[in-house]
Amino acid sequence: MLIVDTSVLFEARSRNEAHHGACRDLLRSEEWLIVPAPVVAVAERMGATRVAALNHRDFAIVRPSHTPRLELLPEQATRH
Template identity: 55%
Template sequence: MNSSSSTTASPSDASVIAVAERHGARRIATLDRPHFAVVQPKHTDYFTLLPDLA
């Protein structure tokens, strides 16, 4: 996990990211978008965050 911002993830956010990386997940369901939007996972370019609020 590489963070491209000074935003720090909580321990629960870091756990979700670690599990997603371990299992190769590319989609994460979260309402805490700011912390996940700045993370670049090792196994893909970015996480797709759900629900899509666009």
């Protein structure tokens, strides 16, 4: 299961956004859950290790209790 930050939903919906294609394809290919709030807490509770969010910088520093790190998707998202 992929936990999805709302930024991914907005990008997938708008064709003019930089990550539109990657987000759209990701949502089509995965079983996912929309999480508008504490994404990391939900991932921990559900045992999920994969999170879709566009601001990788914020998520990259998180060290969840259930895994060494979260796999952040889509891979083309901002990492700075």
